[in-house]
Amino acid sequence: ESYKKQESAHPSDPYFAEPTRHPALQINSQKPFNAEPPVSILTDSYITPSAVFFKRNHLPVPRVVSETYKLEIEGLPGGAVSLTLSELKSRFPKHTVTATLQCAGNRRSDMNKVKQVKGLNWGIAAIGNATWSGARLRDVLLYYGFGPDVAAKARHVQFEGLDRDVTGTSYGASIPLNKAVSEEGDVLLAYEMNGEELPADHGYPVRVVAPGIVGARNVKWLGRIVVSDEESKSHWQQNDYKGFSPGTDWDTVDFKSAPAIQELPIQSAITHPAEGMSVDSNAGEVTVKGYAWSGGGREVLRVDVSVDGGNTWHVAKLRTSDEHNPALPPSPGRAWAWKLWEIDIPLPDKAQELQIVCKAVDSSYNVQPESSAPIWNLRGVLSNAWHRVKVKVSEDHKDN
Amino acid sequence: ESYKKQESAHPSDPYFAEPTRHPALQINSQKPFNAEPPVSILTDSYITPSAVFFKRNHLPVPRVVSETYKLEIEGLPGGAVSLTLSELKSRFPKHTVTATLQCAGNRRSDMNKVKQVKGLNWGIAAIGNATWSGARLRDVLLYYGFGPDVAAKARHVQFEGLDRDVTGTSYGASIPLNKAVSEEGDVLLAYEMNGEELPADHGYPVRVVAPGIVGARNVKWLGRIVVSDEESKSHWQQNDYKGFSPGTDWDTVDFKSAPAIQELPIQSAITHPAEGMSVDSNAGEVTVKGYAWSGGGREVLRVDVSVDGGNTWHVAKLRTSDEHNPALPPSPGRAWAWKLWEIDIPLPDKAQELQIVCKAVDSSYNVQPESSAPIWNLRGVLSNAWHRVKVKVSEDHKDN
Numbered sequence: 007e008s009y010k011k012q013e014s015a016h017p018s019d020p021y022f023a024e025p026t027r028h029p030a031l032q033i034n035s036q037k038p039f040n041a042e043p044p045v046s047i048l049t050d051s052y053i054t055p056s057a058v059f060f061k062r063n064h065l066p067v068p069r070v071v072s073e074t075y076k077l078e079i080e081g082l083p084g085g086a087v088s089l090t091l092s093e094l095k096s097r098f099p100k101h102t103v104t105a106t107l108q109c110a111g112n113r114r115s116d117m118n119k120v121k122q123v124k125g126l127n128w129g130i131a132a133i134g135n136a137t138w139s140g141a142r143l144r145d146v147l148l149y150y151g152f153g154p155d156v157a158a159k160a161r162h163v164q165f166e167g168l169d170r171d172v173t174g175t176s177y178g179a180s181i182p183l184n185k186a187v188s189e190e191g192d193v194l195l196a197y198e199m200n201g202e203e204l205p206a207d208h209g210y211p212v213r214v215v216a217p218g219i220v221g222a223r224n225v226k227w228l229g230r231i232v233v234s235d236e237e238s239k240s241h242w243q244q245n246d247y248k249g250f251s252p253g254t255d256w257d258t259v260d261f262k263s264a265p266a267i268q269e270l271p272i273q274s275a276i277t278h279p280a281e282g283m284s285v286d287s288n289a290g291e292v293t294v295k296g297y298a299w300s301g302g303g304r305e306v307l308r309v310d311v312s313v314d315g316g317n318t319w320h321v322a323k324l325r326t327s328d329e330h331n332p333a334l335p336p337s338p339g340r341a342w343a344w345k346l347w348e349i350d351i352p353l354p355d356k357a358q359e360l361q362i363v364c365k366a367v368d369s370s371y372n373v374q375p376e377s378s379a380p381i382w383n384l385r386g387v388l389s390n391a392w393h394r395v396k397v398k399v400s401e402d403h404k405d406n
Numbered sequence: 407e408s409y410k411k412q413e414s415a416h417p418s419d420p421y422f423a424e425p426t427r428h429p430a431l432q433i434n435s436q437k438p439f440n441a442e443p444p445v446s447i448l449t450d451s452y453i454t455p456s457a458v459f460f461k462r463n464h465l466p467v468p469r470v471v472s473e474t475y476k477l478e479i480e481g482l483p484g485g486a487v488s489l490t491l492s493e494l495k496s497r498f499p500k501h502t503v504t505a506t507l508q509c510a511g512n513r514r515s516d517m518n519k520v521k522q523v524k525g526l527n528w529g530i531a532a533i534g535n536a537t538w539s540g541a542r543l544r545d546v547l548l549y550y551g552f553g554p555d556v557a558a559k560a561r562h563v564q565f566e567g568l569d570r571d572v573t574g575t576s577y578g579a580s581i582p583l584n585k586a587v588s589e590e591g592d593v594l595l596a597y598e599m600n601g602e603e604l605p606a607d608h609g610y611p612v613r614v615v616a617p618g619i620v621g622a623r624n625v626k627w628l629g630r631i632v633v634s635d636e637e638s639k640s641h642w643q644q645n646d647y648k649g650f651s652p653g654t655d656w657d658t659v660d661f662k663s664a665p666a667i668q669e670l671p672i673q674s675a676i677t678h679p680a681e682g683m684s685v686d687s688n689a690g691e692v693t694v695k696g697y698a699w700s701g702g703g704r705e706v707l708r709v710d711v712s713v714d715g716g717n718t719w720h721v722a723k724l725r726t727s728d729e730h731n732p733a734l735p736p737s738p739g740r741a742w743a744w745k746l747w748e749i750d751i752p753l754p755d756k757a758q759e760l761q762i763v764c765k766a767v768d769s770s771y772n773v774q775p776e777s778s779a780p781i782w783n784l785r786g787v788l789s790n791a792w793h794r795v796k797v798k799v800s801e802d803h804k805d806n
């Protein structure tokens with residue numbers, strides 16, 4: 007069910023095991039498959055349906071058979087461990103966390119407008135919010151002997167995917183050990199997304215969900231965990247997914263000079279109205295909607311919205327959970343899920359065009375930067391400037 | 407020694423117990439005493455000397471006699487505890503943490519240039535970096551019975567100072583419980599600053615040092631600790647030290663709508679050259695220096711410096727510790743101390759004026775906002791826009 011072979015692909019094609027995908031997805035790359043939902047549906051529900059949750063694959067989707075799946079764990083006392091899927095499910099309590107995942111390249115297209123960067127040209131929808139269920143990584147590591155002796159030497163937890171390139175190299179990444187073992191880190195070895203087994207595109211049968219951390223470290227199709235004094239040696243940890251100064255370009259970049267991205271900065275974007283839409287001047291006001299989220303479990307405190315390019319600001323109403331499943335406020339530092347926001351703003355007198363802008367504030371009172379040029383970086387990651395949408399005001403068009 | 411009575415004050419004056427202060431301090435308010443060091447000396451040393459460390463008093467300095475000092479602790483099993491200074495020192499291991507404290511109002515003067523705000527007109531020096539030694543708050547709370555039973559109900563740790571207003575109301579503040587009891591929170595009940603007993607202006611004999619948290623919660627002259635399900639009821643927790651939208655002013659503000667500031671956002675500023683200085687065009691370059699720091703233990707990753715108003719950027723060299731006491735790199739989330747930075751930037755051809763700008767990036771890749779207007783707030787707190795300094799380039803003046 008969650009694994010669907012494309013009938014047309016030949017097994018000699020490394021992409022023979024790709025699942026079928028939702029036709030509404032907007033495809034940035036076919037092989038590996040990378041796609042985001044249309045902006046018009048992104049914030050229709052607080053929980054993003056799995057079928058339209060952004061897909062960010064670095065390599066072909068691996069064909070994993072649950073009956074023979076093994077998760078290997080290294081770097082703990084007693085040597086290597088090998089765990090079946092049913093052992094993972096039965097030996098450890100099942101925890102559920104609602105967490106937003108965002109690609110480091112979300113909104114890269116805004117950065118491309120400043121100066122061309124290298125990477126998939128993501129719009130604003132390489133972000134989604136889901137419920138994830140699985141074993142807590144902390145519980146698994148403690149069960150297999152993690153303790154002060156290991157903590158004295160180790161600093162990182164490395165993850166290796168079962169997805170491989172043509173040379174046999176796996177996707178890999180790591181997170182800091184203290185995030186992995188903290189009681190408040192909520193890192194999962196997830197085997198369910200939105201109440202069902204993980205879809206093939208989201209890591210079936212087991213993936214890492216490290217809430218508050220960039221998507222790239224939430225390794226899918228998890229094959230191996232290594233507790234280590236070193237970060238993952240993978241290309242994606244060492245030579246990608248890092249931020250640089252706008253003054254640094256490919257001729258001068260030293261990837262060792264920047265740390266791997268872990269927590270992401272404050273982010274927000276407008277999902278309604280869309281760029282170029284017309285707003286009815288007779289309505290007297292415009293309804294603006296969007297999402298806001300911050301990394302590291304920092305809660306979104308406030309979203310300011312402007313219809314005059316940022317001269318005057320209005321405070322949006324925040325929605326913190328599924329209407330049907332109201333949630334308790336998150337405890338400090340554990341706000342893993344996005345907030346959806348909405349506001350009706352009076353139309354300025356005689357305005358013929360609106361420059362709608364949003365900017366969010368998180369619980370550390372960090373804010374989004376005003377424009378993309380000062381945060382431009384050669385990989386086009388961390389694109390979190392104020393989001394801007396231009397719409398016309400007219401009496402004729404009534405598509406708001 | 408650390409407590410020096412001003413001989414001229416009469417005991418009926420609530421300010422009778424004010425200590426003598428360093429003459430170099432720039433005074434923003436005499437009663438209560440609020441002062442910052444001259445910018446020219448702020449980054450002369452990695453550790454800020456106590457005498458010139460910014461003073462931010464809300465009330466008169468209380469006269470506390472160490473022999474009769476008692477620290478009260480409430481909200482733990484077994485009822486109220488009363489602890490002498492020698493008990494605090496002997497019963498709990500002494501820990502030392504190097505931590506930067508910053509006033510929420512640091513750089514308020516930049517915000518005042520946008521539109522008048524309420525508060526002391528701090529420059530860029532309401533920040534300092536010191537070594538603090540004392541008992542860990544966590545150790546004290548655990549010793550007096552903190553455990554899962556308390557954690558199930560409590561959410562905050564309240565602090566009450568021994569400083570009082572004319573009605574007898576004490577200064578007070580609180581921090582989240584998880585910060586207070588975390589092994590990685592490093593919250594101290596400090597009785598030493600820079601290797602000596604606390605000076606009177608910095609909380610003699612005992613103060614809270616909550617690294618990564620706004621200065622206002624680092625309560626001085628600590629008299630009482632209350633573990634509670636509620637935040638401090640004090641004016642400073644409830645109706646002050648909160649951030650609001652630029653669209654919110656005194657006629658519309660609802661202090662309940664924003665959470666109390668705890669962690670501060672990313673900050674940096676230029677300490678050399680000073681505004682209006684002349685740079686020698688024959689030197690061919692200009693040396694720029696400053697500080698950078700972020701709240702929540704987030705490490706400063708990079709400081710970008712521009713001499714052309716932010717069009718082109720150069721990456722500064724960071725200094726992470728005292729040259730004479732090189733420190734290990736901080737573990738993730740525990741970078742409590744500032745970084746000093748320095749860079750030599752070539753003078754642009756034929757430039758007659760330089761617009762020097764700095765902006766820092768922290769380990770969550772949060773950045774400073776470009777200008778103050780979009781973060782303007784009625785109390786003028788959280789002023790962390792790019793810092794800008796204008797200097798002249800000339801052949802005559804050689805004061806660089």
Ligand SMILES: [Mo]
Nearest residue numbers: 109110221222
């Ligand atoms: Mo990503």
Ligand SMILES: [Mo]
Nearest residue numbers: 509510621622
């Ligand atoms: Mo402050």
